[in-house]
Amino acid sequence: MVKIHERKFVSADPEKCVGCQCCEYICSMTKGKSFNPLKSRIRVVRINQLINLAVTCRLCEDPPCVTACPRDALTQSEETGVINVDEDKCNGCGWCIEACDYGAIMLHPEDKVVFVCDLCKEQGEPQCVKWCPEEALELVTSDVLAQKARITAVKKLFQEAIKETAKKP
Amino acid sequence: MYGYAGRVLHVDLTTGKTHVEPLNEDYAKKYIGGIGLGIRLWLDYSKPGVEPFSPENPLILAIGPISGSVWPTGGNGHAFVAKSPQSYGVGEAKSHGSFGTELKRAGYDAVIFKGKAEKPVYVWIDDDSVQILDAAHLMGKSPADTEDTIREELGDYYIRVAAIGPAGEKLVRIACIINDKSRAAGRTGLGAVMGSKNLKAIAVRGTRDITVAKPDEFMEYVKEFHERMKGPAAQKYRTLGTPENVLVHNSLSCMPTRNYNNSRFEGAEKVSGESLNERFVAKIIGCSSCAMRCEHICVVAEGPYKGTMQRMEYETLWAMGPYCGVDRLDAIIKGMDLCNYYGIDAISAGVIVGFAMDCYENGILTQKDLGEVDARFGNHEALVQLIEKIGKREGIGDILAEGVKIAGEKIGNGADKLAQHIKGVEVTGYDLRCLKTAALGFAVSFRGADHNRHGAYAFDVKGKVNRLVAEKGRGKMVKDMEDVYTLIDSFIVCKFSRGAYYKELEDMTKLYTLVTGFEMTPEELKRSGERINNVARLFNVREGLGRKDDTLPYKVMHLPIPDEGPSKGAYVSQEELDLLLDDYYMARGWTREGIPTVEKLKELGMDDLIPIVEGKIGETKEAEE
Numbered sequence: 001m002v003k004i005h006e007r008k009f010v011s012a013d014p015e016k017c018v019g020c021q022c023c024e025y026i027c028s029m030t031k032g033k034s035f036n037p038l039k040s041r042i043r044v045v046r047i048n049q050l051i052n053l054a055v056t057c058r059l060c061e062d063p064p065c066v067t068a069c070p071r072d073a074l075t076q077s078e079e080t081g082v083i084n085v086d087e088d089k090c091n092g093c094g095w096c097i098e099a100c101d102y103g104a105i106m107l108h109p110e111d112k113v114v115f116v117c118d119l120c121k122e123q124g125e126p127q128c129v130k131w132c133p134e135e136a137l138e139l140v141t142s143d144v145l146a147q148k149a150r151i152t153a154v155k156k157l158f159q160e161a162i163k164e165t166a167k168k169p
Numbered sequence: 170m171y172g173y174a175g176r177v178l179h180v181d182l183t184t185g186k187t188h189v190e191p192l193n194e195d196y197a198k199k200y201i202g203g204i205g206l207g208i209r210l211w212l213d214y215s216k217p218g219v220e221p222f223s224p225e226n227p228l229i230l231a232i233g234p235i236s237g238s239v240w241p242t243g244g245n246g247h248a249f250v251a252k253s254p255q256s257y258g259v260g261e262a263k264s265h266g267s268f269g270t271e272l273k274r275a276g277y278d279a280v281i282f283k284g285k286a287e288k289p290v291y292v293w294i295d296d297d298s299v300q301i302l303d304a305a306h307l308m309g310k311s312p313a314d315t316e317d318t319i320r321e322e323l324g325d326y327y328i329r330v331a332a333i334g335p336a337g338e339k340l341v342r343i344a345c346i347i348n349d350k351s352r353a354a355g356r357t358g359l360g361a362v363m364g365s366k367n368l369k370a371i372a373v374r375g376t377r378d379i380t381v382a383k384p385d386e387f388m389e390y391v392k393e394f395h396e397r398m399k400g401p402a403a404q405k406y407r408t409l410g411t412p413e414n415v416l417v418h419n420s421l422s423c424m425p426t427r428n429y430n431n432s433r434f435e436g437a438e439k440v441s442g443e444s445l446n447e448r449f450v451a452k453i454i455g456c457s458s459c460a461m462r463c464e465h466i467c468v469v470a471e472g473p474y475k476g477t478m479q480r481m482e483y484e485t486l487w488a489m490g491p492y493c494g495v496d497r498l499d500a501i502i503k504g505m506d507l508c509n510y511y512g513i514d515a516i517s518a519g520v521i522v523g524f525a526m527d528c529y530e531n532g533i534l535t536q537k538d539l540g541e542v543d544a545r546f547g548n549h550e551a552l553v554q555l556i557e558k559i560g561k562r563e564g565i566g567d568i569l570a571e572g573v574k575i576a577g578e579k580i581g582n583g584a585d586k587l588a589q590h591i592k593g594v595e596v597t598g599y600d601l602r603c604l605k606t607a608a609l610g611f612a613v614s615f616r617g618a619d620h621n622r623h624g625a626y627a628f629d630v631k632g633k634v635n636r637l638v639a640e641k642g643r644g645k646m647v648k649d650m651e652d653v654y655t656l657i658d659s660f661i662v663c664k665f666s667r668g669a670y671y672k673e674l675e676d677m678t679k680l681y682t683l684v685t686g687f688e689m690t691p692e693e694l695k696r697s698g699e700r701i702n703n704v705a706r707l708f709n710v711r712e713g714l715g716r717k718d719d720t721l722p723y724k725v726m727h728l729p730i731p732d733e734g735p736s737k738g739a740y741v742s743q744e745e746l747d748l749l750l751d752d753y754y755m756a757r758g759w760t761r762e763g764i765p766t767v768e769k770l771k772e773l774g775m776d777d778l779i780p781i782v783e784g785k786i787g788e789t790k791e792a793e794e
Contacts, residue, residue, distance in 0.1 A: 018452075018453065018454040018455040018462045019454055019455065020454075020455040020456065020457060020458060020459050020460070020462065021267070021457045021458060022239060022241075022458060022459075022460065025238070025239035025244070025458060026239065028378075029239065029384070029388070032378070033380070033384060034378030034379060034380045035237055035238050035239055035244075035378070035379040035380070036274065036376070036377070036378045036379065037327075038376055039378075048350070048478070049350070049351060049452070049454055049464065049466045049478065049480065050451055050452050050454075050466055050468070050478065052454060109376060131392075131395070133241070133395050133398070133399070133459075133460035133461075133462075134455075134462065
């Protein structure tokens with residue numbers, strides 16, 4: 001018997017995300033009682049008007065940020081997968097920032113240590129997910145993401161197939 | 170101070186010196202922010218009769234107290250104010266996106282650009298550090314390219330930029346200021362004022378925390394508005410978007426078509442919101458902090474304009490579509506793309522092209538005059554070609570770039586009668602002949618022809634009044650709407666969200682107090698709305714505008730609607746206009762000449778501005794029945 005992967009992380013649906021940055025404001029308000037995207041653990045990228053996506057920590061298996069830290073300041077919770085930052089050990093060198101493929105770990109502008117999404121453990125649930133006006137953010141497992149991608153792909157396939165069928169007399 | 174940053178940045182482009190002054194708290198409370206604050210500051214830093222393109226015409230950038238917070242639609246707006254090169258009165262335009270919010274985090278409520286740089290520059294506001302940098306390499310670039318180049322060279326992709334395009338550099342009088350690549354402070358030609366200062370762009374990075382006076386209650390209220398905005402109040406903007414108006418206006422026969430020759434368009438179905446959404450809308454996106462989303466991003470997938478991607482709204486679609494007789498959405502989207510490339514107001518651009526087409530059809534302009542453009546109504550190629558010429562000031566474009574009013578005078582031969590404008594600003598997509606409350610709102614609008622100063626069309630279109638009749642009472646209706654609309658533009662929140670403020674002033678007052686901590690009553694806030702309309706009027710009075718300028722385009726008063734339908738034969742006579750103006754001035758407590766009285770200014774706590782009206786009121790008394 002295998003165990004289904006249970007770790008959940010915050011993921012934005014590219015079809016739904018409109019780049020409104022509400023998640024950034026909500027995150028910084030939740031964590032620091034102010035509105036400031038620079039203090040948000042989730043950041044929005046707008047490449048052009050059509051391409052918008054909020055990006056945050058994906059709780060990698062074997063996270064490169066943890067491996068990269070020369071001071072062992074980063075550890076990953078076995079239970080939740082959240083990256084814990086030991087603020088006494090972190091000196092803000094930024095190796096972890098460079099190691100992260102997603103830009104999900106950042107240097108805090110005031111505290112000068114790195115900070116990363118912790119799924120709002122104090123609040124019980126990620127506040128960005130709760131507040132997202134487009135319901136584009138979800139707390140999901142990678143398994144569910146894979147399922148969704150499969151379903152979307154198959155639906156698309158069928159759409160084509162249906163169109164093809166319709167063309168035939 | 171909560172909500173307000175408490176600081177005003179002064180940038181003297183002539184000397185290259187900058188300094189910061191504290192925000193006048195009295196101004197903040199009285200004029201709120203945005204256009205209210207901007208207009209009040211402009212009066213302080215300019216002299217009467219200043220030329221729009223003179224270095225002495227300050228360009229004011231102002232944001233509101235809500236800016237920088239997560240308030241839905243409130244976090245993201247900014248306003249520009251200067252003397253307009255179109256109306257020679259109030260020039261003001263707002264834009265949304267993510268530029269205003271960045272300015273708040275940089276720590277400023279307003280920036281005042283004075284003087285003129287010796288050569289092209291851009292201003293880089295990086296929190297407390299303000300630098301005036303060379304912009305030679307940016308000249309000729311579109312606002313979008315300018316934004317990309319500045320981000321690249323300053324090395325931060327989250328820097329926000331507002332820039333002018335090639336048209337602003339060339340002082341095209343309908344030039345706008347564009348931020349976030351497709352969001353424009355569009356009307357009244359402020360891009361040309363920016364160009365006249367050799368100011369190509371404003372780049373901003375802000376890192377300050379934004380806090381509100383009562384965070385817990387504020388967040389509760391945000392949550393409530395998120396819910397409201399998911400409901401019917403914002404449904405139109407989330408679904409079909411403003412282009413929904415095409416079929417609505419057409420069915421009411423109130424959609425100016427072919428330069429006001431008609432009021433309905435036989436090609437309406439082809440350019441409807443329904444058609445746009447079915448065929449071109451690829452995604453609907455939103456501004457920073459918005460909970461509605463309205464930006465309908467359109468992509469042209471095939472044909473001669475393949476690959477074009479632009480945002481579309483009703484007004485711009487109408488101007489380049491029905492108003493020019495063009496029934497091809499792909500060409501209209503291309504036209505929008507060109508307007509954003511050159512940095513010109515797409516409403517005015519469409520109206521100017523419609524005007525040129527009318528001149529052509531009437532033999533006032535020939536194909537030769539037009540540089541071989543076959544400017545028949547409905548020719549989509551001519552639309553694209555003429556917009557290019559205006560953007561470049563090339564050939565006939567050099568005259569058309571002056572706007573229809575000046576172009577009409579220059580072209581002569583009766584062209585001025587074909588120029589549909591108010592105070593020099595081109596008309597928008599409401600046929601004023603059959604929308605008489607709107608006609609009043611347009612006539613008295615302090616920034617010229619405009620639906621966004623009053624929204625008075627709503628009474629007509631929704632059937633709350635008999636739209637074909639001019640009668641007493643409309644003055645107060647327009648006034649009350651104007652007072653709310655100036656508040657919306659001073660807070661700054663988005664007009665698309667206005668329906669979510671169920672209790673209007675009460676809701677707005679609650680928002681203001683939660684953010685700023687300043688206690689205010691709905692009555693006091695309404696007074697601020699009235700005060701802002703008065704200060705705008707004082708701007709115009711000081712610059713020589715008056716009752717004679719509160720008028721309507723030629724065709725609205727002389728060409729009855731010819732189309733069969735509910736509004737056939739409608740137009741606005743001089744008697745009707747006079748009746749409406751008298752009624753409005755009376756509701757405002759102004760003189761018959763439309764000048765705010767000393768009593769009114771005292772009542773509104775505007776004693777410091779009384780010298781503007783002294784000597785101008787003369788013998789005329791307050792408007793009487």
